[in-house]
Amino acid sequence: MKLKKKDRQEKLNQAIEKTPFITDEELAEQFQVSIQTIRLDRMELGIPEVRKRIESVAQENWDETLKALPAAEVIGEVIDLELDQSAISILDIQAEHVFSRNQIARGHHLFAQANSLCVAVIDDELALTVNASIQFKRSVRLNERVVAKAKVINTDKKRTTVEVNSHVGKELVFSGTFEMYRSTDR
Amino acid sequence: MKLKKKDRQEKLNQAIEKTPFITDEELAEQFQVSIQTIRLDRMELGIPEVRKRIESVAQENWDETLKALPAAEVIGEVIDLELDQSAISILDIQAEHVFSRNQIARGHHLFAQANSLCVAVIDDELALTVNASIQFKRSVRLNERVVAKAKVINTDKKRTTVEVNSHVGKELVFSGTFEMYRSTDR
DNA sequence: ATTACTATTAGGACCTAGTCATAATACTGG
DNA sequence: CCAGTATTATGACTAGGTCCTAATAGTAAT
Secondary structure: OOOOHHHHHHHHHHHHHHOOOOOHHHHHHHHOOOHHHHHHHHHHHOOOOHHHHHHHHHHHHHHHHHOOOOHHHOOOEEEEEEOOOEEEEEEEOOHHHEOOOOOEEOHHHHHHHHHHHHHHHOOOOOOEEEEEEEEEOOOOEOOOEEEEEEEEEEEOOOEEEEEEEEEEOOEEEEEEEEEEEOOOOO | OOOOHHHHHHHHHHHHHHOOOOOHHHHHHHHOOOHHHHHHHHHHHOOOOHHHHHHHHHHHHHHHHHOOOOOOOOOOEEEEEEOOOEEEEEEEOOHHHEOOOOOEEOHHHHHHHHHHHHHHHOOOOOOEEEEEEEEEOOOOEOOOEEEEEEEEEEEOOOEEEEEEEEEEOOEEEEEEEEEEEOOOOO
């Protein structure tokens, strides 16, 4: 049986969310309704046409790569950044981050969040990690939100030491000390 | 004075590189030539129309955010594995692994290779990283092949210590000691 | 069954940002 | 001045729409 309007609109929303590149024609085919129905649905749901959708996906990317801050290169989303001082990013643990067996996040994602935040916090063209000492305090599960806070604790001529503590709620889940190399002297 | 064809085409290329969202009409205005001239130029230079350009920027963004760090069980390709003893994997550094600025591999990819190899080498349902101490010995560049060798150096009731050394050719590029937690006793 | 209402489909005019082909005009070097 | 290149103009056509009007289908209540 064909879907009712409400169900169809819900699925439509999901379909477009998942593949913003899909045209009305393809959607009409997929839901076995006319193109006009799809268009009415989009109107009611306030979903723009495929070219506008594509453009906004592109725009997101572009803004970030244009920013002086290498935001696109940070794993997670940077929500605060004071160069050479501190930075905060959040990472929502999703299906692709966990072991399917037990829904526990793979350690390297937490490491990646912390490490890339360290790179971002340093005001330098070429910041590289030299050493790191890290502890995984407790395992992080699917759908948890990891907030990583990086703090610069020492800076000398060529090296910067950054401490990162990552929490889920009030619980510390990860902590690490990163020694970073800079290309420019201080 | 107006630019000669060759100069214009060169500048055109740069302009589109910089702002792929620009239309032929806007370009025509900018270079003070007709739209048709811009179109001829694009033809000769093999530059697609604005919608295609936008789409490809969007496309890049789309699968990159999905594969920032892939979901595979092991990052890299396992070429040898003796459970609870040793393992070897290789990772070819490609464009998605490097900073675009300087073509140097982001540290977390090397970490991910090593960390996931540690998980794989342990014969356990639920192996998790507890601590790690790592050193990035030299930076790895685009197109280099990283060979990671993991060796179990100690095993007690609940913990296993694994040492990983990663080389590009004969050069050591990464080394680390990982303390892993097992769910089952030994 | 008739009415009332919503949902769906259809059609036409118009839009943008193009492609492709043809033709006319302008510029430039020998 | 003429040839060859560069530029501009024009018209027909395209995809993937918007916006508006109108017809038809389905359903629920009286």
